[in-house]
Amino acid sequence: MPNLLANNELMAAIDLGSNSFHLAIARLDHHEVRKLASMSEKVQLAAGLDENNYLTEEAIERGVACLARFVGRLDTVSPERLRVVATNTLRQAKNANVFIERANAVLPKPIEVIAGREEARLIYLGVSHTNASTDKRLVVDIGGGSTEFIIGKGFEPILTESLQMGCVSFRKRFFANGEITEKAFEQAIAAARKEIMVISRTYQKTGWDSATGSSGTIKAVKQILQGLGMTDEHEQITFKGVKHLQKQLLKMGHIDKINFADVKDTRKAVLPAGVAVLLAIMSVLGIDTIAYSDGALREGVMYDMLGRFASEDVRDRSVQALLTRYSVDVKQARRVVKTAQNLFEQVQRTLSLTEEDGDILRRGAYLHEIGLAVSHSGYHRHSAYLVQYSDIDGFSQIDKNRLAHMLQYHRRKLKTEGYDTIKSIAGNDLVYLTLILRLAVLINRNRSKQENLTLTLNIAGDKKWQLGIIGNGDNIDLVLSDLDEESQFWQKWGFVLQINPVK
Missing domain, CATH: 3.30.420.40 (ATPase, nucleotide binding domain)
Known part of the structure; x- marks a missing residue:
């Protein structure tokens, strides 16, 4: 790119x-x-x-x-x-x-x-670029609905996790009426501790040199403690300072009575819940001090x-990792990728496909056989499932959904409902990419180089595709037989596949 x-x-x-x-x-x-x-x-x-x-x-x-x-x-x-x-x-x-x-x-x-772990990865990327450090560090981001935990070194995350606790969701559960009581704090801290205990052992075993927090709750706590003179000499949040803040909130008794300088009304409403989550994190993980980073998810x-623009797309690294994890036949995957890219380039302008569409097709071509690690029977469905439900660095749920459906329909018979499903997800573009992938997989079915085959693909109207094949040898007869059967499958999606062989 x-x-x-x-x-x-x-x-x-x-x-x-x-x-x-x-x-x-x-x-x-x-x-x-x-x-x-x-x-x-x-x-x-x-x-x-x-x-x-x-x-x-x-x-x-x-x-x-x-x-x-x-x-x-x-x-x-x-x-x-x-x-x-x-x-x-x-x-x-x-x-x-x-x-x-x-x-x-x-x-x-x-x-x-x-996904939560992708959110954690991006948060770490924002923190690590904004606050450079050679430390192995723990990054914590208390959000409105979830809290992300990351251990990383340099720009690379080592562990990522997202837990279902946040300042808005905990406010609704424990401070809904605005009253700040010892019981509400105890219940909120206990609930947060229960969540954190699930990851505590793994995180403490991995270890870290320093801790950093990001986003609104930790920013607000730092500002308050600075105003109270309760940060350490490096202006870091201390566990002692957060406990002091809890006592101050209990004295105030209600969110309407919170009167710390520089704390907006909208932050006051979720402050007790955020403090409860922070106290639980620091106590369970044994954190005495935590620094604040202005960089977070959006950074x-x-x-x-920027990495995508510079051809350093983490999604491509993730695809290669999946190939290794599921012991994919990489040579076969590359053959399918090469054929798919060849066909894509021939019809890209005619079908108004983008470079991003080409990236989706390429990644799908690499991943189409990962389901073989589960079972040979119906492996296309297993491939789709693994992509749809795995945490894959760099991929949004939309990315995974598109890829999964393309993989699900890359082989075997086509049904009308499959066409309707794919079109509802990403319109005609995903339909076109799925059909191109089907052709690429089919043409490489014998799992050997296709140097004796020359392929041309033309579109005569968006639903009539003309595939020209020039080649010789026994393989071409098998390919032509498979393509004849494929053309019958395409009719279910309202497409005509016309084969023009030249031996």
């Missing part, structure tokens, strides 16, 4: 957090991301989840209205240089698709819902985007 981002060009990231929505606009300056402007609004999307995990209409309207305001700041940023990521609340909401559909109508780029998203 060419480098699409030159020095001084703008890039942006929008982070749809469970508590706050954030926009950051930056420019590339000698391979560093320099933030130029930012916006933040306490949308509190997680507070809009009802008892059945459905977002209320009011919460949806709050979120979409905020994004519309953000878009007003993006007129100088190309959509290709923008990413919009959503976190825990849209992972949990049963009607997340309703919000996403309405938000995408406003946004210049579709929302990517990212990580931009650095990840």
Whole structure:
């Protein structure tokens, strides 16, 4: 992929957090991301989840209205240089698709819902680039609906985890009426400790040299403790300081009576819950001091985007890791990739496919046989399942969904409902990519080099495909026989596959 981002060009990231929505606009300056402007609004999307995990209409309207305001700041940023990521609340909401559909109508780029561990990876990327360190460090990010834990060194994460606890969700559970009581604190801390104990042993065994926190809760705690003179000589949060803050909150007794300087009203509402989570983290993991990093998810998203522009896409590293993990026949995968790319390049302009479409096809071609590690029978379904439900660095849920469905339909008979499903996920583009992958897999079915075959693919209208084959040898007769059967399968999707052999 060419480098699409030159020095001084703008890039942006929008982070749809469970508590706050954030926009950051930056420019590339000698391979560093320099933030130029930012916006933040306490949308509190997680507070809009009802008892059945459905977002209320009011919460949806709050979120979409905020994004519309953000878009007003993006007129100088190309959509290709923008990413919009959503976190825990849209992972949990049963009607997340309703919000996403309405938000995408406003946004210049579709929302990517990212998994918890992918969120953790991006947070670490943001922290490590913003606060350079040679330490092996623990990074903690207390969000509105989830809390991410990462151990890493340099720019590389070693352990990533996301736990279901956050300042908004814990406020709803333990401080819903606004009262700050010892019982509420005890219950909140106990609930957080229970979550953290699941990962404590693994994290403490791995170890770290220093601890860093990011995002709103830890920023607010640091500001309060600085004002009270309760940080250490390096202006780090101390466990003693957080315990003191808990006592101060208990004296105040209600969120309406919180009167610390520089703490906004929207932060006051979730402060006791955030403090409870932080106390549990520090006590269970034995953290005495924790520094604060201004870099977090949105900065990580931009650095990840920068890597994609510079052909250092973590998704490609992840694909290679999956090939190793599932003992894939790499030579065969490369043969399918080569054929798929050849066919894609011939029809890309005619079908209005993008470079990103080409990336999806290439990754699907590499991964199409990972399901063989489960079973040979119906391995395409296993391949789809492994992609859909694995934590894969760099891939959003949308990425995985597209790949999984392409893999599910890359072989065997086609059914009308399969066409409807794929089209509903990503329109005609994903249909085209699936058909190209089917051809590439079929042509390489004998698992040997196809140097004696020359392929030409033409589109006569988007549903009539003409495949020309020039070649000789026994293999071409087998390929032609398979393609004749394939052309019958395509009819179920309303496509005509015309084969033009030249021996």
